[in-house]
Amino acid sequence: xxxxxxxxxxxxxxxxxxxALFLAVxxxxxLVTMLTTAVTDGVVRTAFPSAAEAAADWxxxxxxxxxxxxxxxxxxxxxxxxxxFGDAVRRLNSAVPGYRSLLSRTLxxxxxxxxxxPVDLEAIDPRWGEAQYWTAFAxxxxxxxxxxxxxxxxxxxxxxxxxxxxxxxxxxxxxIMVRTFGIAAGVTALCAAIGLPYAxxxxxxxxxxxxxxxxxxxxxxxxxxxxxxxAWFILLQNEGLINWTLMGLWITDSPIALIFNRTGVxxxxxxxxxxxxxxxxxxxxxxxxxxxxxxxxxxxxxxxRAFFHVLLPLSLPGLLSGxxxxxxxxxxxxxxxxxxxxxxxxxxxxxxxxxxxxTANWGMAAALGIFLLTATMALYAVYSRxxxxxxxTGR
Amino acid sequence: MMRSVTRSMTPYIQxxxxxxxxxxxxxxxxxxxxxxxxxxxxxxxxxxxxxxxxLMMLAGFEAPSSxxxxxxxxRIDQLPPHKRDMGVVFQNFALFPHRSVAENVAFPLQxxxxxxxxxxxKVARALEMVKLGHLGERRPAQLSGGQQQRVALARAxxxxxxxxxxxxxxxxxxxQLREHMQLELRDLHRTLGLTVIFVTHxxxxxxxxxxxxxxxxxxxVEQIGTPQQIYxxxxxxxxAEFVGExxxxxxxxxxxxxxxxxxxxxxxxxxxxxxxxxxxxxxINLSLRPERIRLGDDxxxxxxLPAQIADWVYQGDHVRVHLQAxxxxxxxxxxxxxxxxxxxxxxxASFEPDDCRVVPA
Numbered sequence: 217x218x219x220x221x222x223x224x225x226x227x228x229x230x231x232x233x234x235x236a237l238f239l240a241v242x243x244x245x246x247l248v249t250m251l252t253t254a255v256t257d258g259v260v261r262t263a264f265p266s267a268a269e270a271a272a273d274w275x276x277x278x279x280x281x282x283x284x285x286x287x288x289x290x291x292x293x294x295x296x297x298x299x300x301f302g303d304a305v306r307r308l309n310s311a312v313p314g315y316r317s318l319l320s321r322t323l324x325x326x327x328x329x330x331x332x333x334p335v336d337l338e339a340i341d342p343r344w345g346e347a348q349y350w351t352a353f354a355x356x357x358x359x360x361x362x363x364x365x366x367x368x369x370x371x372x373x374x375x376x377x378x379x380x381x382x383x384x385x386x387x388x389x390x391x392i393m394v395r396t397f398g399i400a401a402g403v404t405a406l407c408a409a410i411g412l413p414y415a416x417x418x419x420x421x422x423x424x425x426x427x428x429x430x431x432x433x434x435x436x437x438x439x440x441x442x443x444x445x446x447a448w449f450i451l452l453q454n455e456g457l458i459n460w461t462l463m464g465l466w467i468t469d470s471p472i473a474l475i476f477n478r479t480g481v482x483x484x485x486x487x488x489x490x491x492x493x494x495x496x497x498x499x500x501x502x503x504x505x506x507x508x509x510x511x512x513x514x515x516x517x518x519x520x521r522a523f524f525h526v527l528l529p530l531s532l533p534g535l536l537s538g539x540x541x542x543x544x545x546x547x548x549x550x551x552x553x554x555x556x557x558x559x560x561x562x563x564x565x566x567x568x569x570x571x572x573x574x575t576a577n578w579g580m581a582a583a584l585g586i587f588l589l590t591a592t593m594a595l596y597a598v599y600s601r602x603x604x605x606x607x608x609t610g611r
Numbered sequence: 612m613m614r615s616v617t618r619s620m621t622p623y624i625q626x627x628x629x630x631x632x633x634x635x636x637x638x639x640x641x642x643x644x645x646x647x648x649x650x651x652x653x654x655x656x657x658x659x660x661x662x663x664x665x666l667m668m669l670a671g672f673e674a675p676s677s678x679x680x681x682x683x684x685x686r687i688d689q690l691p692p693h694k695r696d697m698g699v700v701f702q703n704f705a706l707f708p709h710r711s712v713a714e715n716v717a718f719p720l721q722x723x724x725x726x727x728x729x730x731x732x733k734v735a736r737a738l739e740m741v742k743l744g745h746l747g748e749r750r751p752a753q754l755s756g757g758q759q760q761r762v763a764l765a766r767a768x769x770x771x772x773x774x775x776x777x778x779x780x781x782x783x784x785x786x787q788l789r790e791h792m793q794l795e796l797r798d799l800h801r802t803l804g805l806t807v808i809f810v811t812h813x814x815x816x817x818x819x820x821x822x823x824x825x826x827x828x829x830x831x832v833e834q835i836g837t838p839q840q841i842y843x844x845x846x847x848x849x850x851a852e853f854v855g856e857x858x859x860x861x862x863x864x865x866x867x868x869x870x871x872x873x874x875x876x877x878x879x880x881x882x883x884x885x886x887x888x889x890x891x892x893x894x895i896n897l898s899l900r901p902e903r904i905r906l907g908d909d910x911x912x913x914x915x916l917p918a919q920i921a922d923w924v925y926q927g928d929h930v931r932v933h934l935q936a937x938x939x940x941x942x943x944x945x946x947x948x949x950x951x952x953x954x955x956x957x958x959x960a961s962f963e964p965d966d967c968r969v970v971p972a
Contacts, residue, residue: 507701507703510670513671516696
């Protein structure tokens, strides 16, 4: 008996194995890789193995021990993997600007003398006498670091290891993060304002009208995002159809700026994300027994009061899940703001893309991704808490 | 049972030449129907007979295509539902799932702008009336079907409407509960003096509860009358067949005199009370209720037809016997204490001349 059960269980596991494997390879593994990339910091350790070991023992007091200095020289002389060296240089240069020139000067000087001859680093460049270069090197050595995570919210550690607010031009992330949430919230609100009445209309309509209303929502969903964005690109221009119509109707004398600003981004995103609002609300409303509104009427409720006391509260679960869906998807928008927005309308995804593709700073890209993921998961937690309240459908 | 006859002198609800079509489909045709104040009237018919549409027109969810509806001599067919002051109980109860039981019952009072302080005692009393005083805080989904039914009833009665409309309100309940609720509804009707319009497709329900029954078929009234009239004196073949079980016998009239007529059917001859205004040689349809047929050995009583037992079915509270009498196949319902005949044995099936009713073809 137990053998039969065990075999049944085994074959059940075998059936879900492909799915589990797929999830592991294409979902769990990239996620874990991303998470670890954000907190690991191995490039300096790889390029400067002996110096890294020596730096780990350093007590961070100047002058640096001779062993550390000589280990660095030895590593510089032994550089073979140019790519790994380049990564390490970029990493150090991002910590202290000027590190790149310092290292390249040191490298050429170290190689110009005899391979075994001792080298006086401070003689090559007086900057080696400054603590910040050595501290930055030592900071880059540990395998795990929180600097990407801190930098993602414009924080960093000072020389004493305390968390401080980042300064100057690098402190844009917080602004962009707030802007991202602001745009997503605005788009969600607009989608709700348009989507709720629309879904109600579609749910109460019958026959071809319902088909047409649903098709109008679904059709854009079946078209490529890029095509839809490009269409808005054409419509919203100064000489575009919308401005042309507005001027033709004497509503405005000169074209309204609809593109390369926040307005264009919000209009296009609202249009693109509307199906994600309409469909959940529609499915909830369709499930509400029709005669609840009749019952409300027979009990003395005029249509508007019946709506506010019966239909609206019963549609709230759909509105809630639609809002969550729209908000989550909007948080990650990249193409639409890139094409229709101005410089001040870029969202966090474009910053991630900048780090990932522009500067190959995978650590930063991953750290920002983690914050986006955290925000999304927190929202989902709130949502499931809200939708847990007893909200049963009627018989 | 005869109350309604005296009451119907002053009609309270009046349908005047009411018709309703959906597209090209006629659902109700030229309905004239008066209902007295305080009457319990059942609309009985198969699905698609138009009975629910009539109720929906009375409640205001549908508008008549032509004709008018009046309540207390006021025309109401153009009023929206919320101005009609009628309690409606729906088949699926239509309770608001997001409101507690007490909030459901409070809804009509809230809509009438009543003070919170006055609502609470009224709700409590209404729930007490349907014996659910202790469940006010529950959600409808946490109640059983019978309890939901009572909540729907309390909600339809709490604002003290003169008229209560019920659309197959017991259809979703199991048999035992349904019979129990039938009696409770009848009690409520009596104690509150309500006018109740009750839609059902269950003929025994209609007979049990109503002062009068209106039988519908294909959008037309087949017969309106007391349960006794409907059951014992069906005026159409449809009513005879739809209400209760019956043996329909196609017979030919032999002779007619004042006392009744002598007819022939299936090679047998017997007496009936009336000839339905037909003369000798003409064909008539007769309805003979199965419980009117008795079985015995004595061939000298009333109409005595020699028959053979074709089948004998024990059904708990009664016995169903299929008889072959001449060329007629008859069904008889017998008391379970009656004598048992083996299948195939010869018996005498007898009935009184007034047990046979003439029904128009």
